[in-house]
Amino acid sequence: MNLITLAPDFFSALFRHQLNVRQVFKDVLGLYGISHVAITHINEKNQLLTLSSTPSLEFNLFYSRLWRYDKTYHPSWYQQEKPASWQSLYTADRYDDLYFLKQVKHQYALGLSLPIKVNHAHFIYSIASKTIEKDNDTVFKDDHALLYKIGHYCNNKLLPLFL
Amino acid sequence: MKNLGMIFVAMEKIDFTKQFAARLRDAMVAAGHHSDKSISGVNIQTLVNITGHSPQICRKYLRGSAIPEPLKLIDISTKLKVSPGWLLFGASNNNDARSHNQLSIDKNILLYILRRSNFLYDTSPQREEVSEFLLDLIDDISKIDTDEEQLKKIVDLALSSATHFRIT
Numbered sequence: 343m344n345l346i347t348l349a350p351d352f353f354s355a356l357f358r359h360q361l362n363v364r365q366v367f368k369d370v371l372g373l374y375g376i377s378h379v380a381i382t383h384i385n386e387k388n389q390l391l392t393l394s395s396t397p398s399l400e401f402n403l404f405y406s407r408l409w410r411y412d413k414t415y416h417p418s419w420y421q422q423e424k425p426a427s428w429q430s431l432y433t434a435d436r437y438d439d440l441y442f443l444k445q446v447k448h449q450y451a452l453g454l455s456l457p458i459k460v461n462h463a464h465f466i467y468s469i470a471s472k473t474i475e476k477d478n479d480t481v482f483k484d485d486h487a488l489l490y491k492i493g494h495y496c497n498n499k500l501l502p503l504f505l
Numbered sequence: 506m507k508n509l510g511m512i513f514v515a516m517e518k519i520d521f522t523k524q525f526a527a528r529l530r531d532a533m534v535a536a537g538h539h540s541d542k543s544i545s546g547v548n549i550q551t552l553v554n555i556t557g558h559s560p561q562i563c564r565k566y567l568r569g570s571a572i573p574e575p576l577k578l579i580d581i582s583t584k585l586k587v588s589p590g591w592l593l594f595g596a597s598n599n600n601d602a603r604s605h606n607q608l609s610i611d612k613n614i615l616l617y618i619l620r621r622s623n624f625l626y627d628t629s630p631q632r633e634e635v636s637e638f639l640l641d642l643i644d645d646i647s648k649i650d651t652d653e654e655q656l657k658k659i660v661d662l663a664l665s666s667a668t669h670f671r672i673t
Binding site for chain 1: 579638641642647649650663666667
């Protein structure tokens with residue numbers, strides 16, 4: 343069984359590199375209405391580490407332990423390497439709590455999780471927008487290749503912080 | 506001991522879903538879907554037709570015990586001629602730039618951030634970047650659900666990442 347846990351320094355890592363992380367994500371925030379980007383790294387020990395343009399979102403998600411009910415962090419989902427909308431990954435019994443915490447509190451109307459495996463590690467790119475417009479709705483629905491490119495760009499720059 | 510973050514989330518969620526329900530009712534009444542026969546004051550069948558959801562779910566929306574997913578909100582808001590942002594988030598997302606730019610933070614925490622960040626202004630030539638960094642930090646801290654002591658630790662961690670402002 344793949345038991346996923348938080349890296350021992352998960353919460354401090356969210357904030358410890360904030361200036362560097364902010365400068366990387368700043369390059370892509372605003373493109374196609376994107377207002378939130380986070381990258382989660384899952385190492386060979388199945389430990390999670392996340393860097394985020396909005397670390398308060400991940401702090402609240404992981405500190406409240408609601409992440410356990412978010413299939414974004416379930417191996418059975420991310421190992422398939424297929425993108426999915428945030429709300430499609432909330433388990434039914436905690437759907438409203440997750441929807442509130444991730445999308446209402448932080449006002450992200452659209453959210454997408456994009457998983458990918460690189461060498462022996464898994465990464466999940468979380469990209470969200472505060473607006474629902476035709477243009478960004480199309481990108482979030484159909485142009486996942488573009489969102490993956492944005493994720494790769496940030497990941498390449500932030501990779502040393504995960505290692 | 507109950508998780509503090511979970512308690513904060515639960516309290517805010519109740520407020521949000523009730524506010525959403527009130528906005529939904531207002532928008533339905535304004536669009537002419539008022540009903541004296543219904544406890545909620547609006548015609549539930551209209552909401553059933555718009556959403557394609559069951560009457561039970563639609564009652565939950567109107568009671569403030571559930572919220573529709575974002576894309577379903579677009580359908581509802583289009584039919585009711587309101588913006589999806591307003592329906593979901595209220596005035597703060599109704600193209601009102603002033604309220605959209607407002608944030609709310611505990612005074613003690615704000616004072617702590619201002620005191621602890623003095624050194625950045627004292628020694629950095631990049632004052633504009635420092636200001637933007639601090640604004641993002643204050644905005645982010647204002648959304649974190651935890652106690653004051655932990656917030657202060659988070660502030661210290663985030664500020665420690667900014668020491669390079671002093672080097673360049």
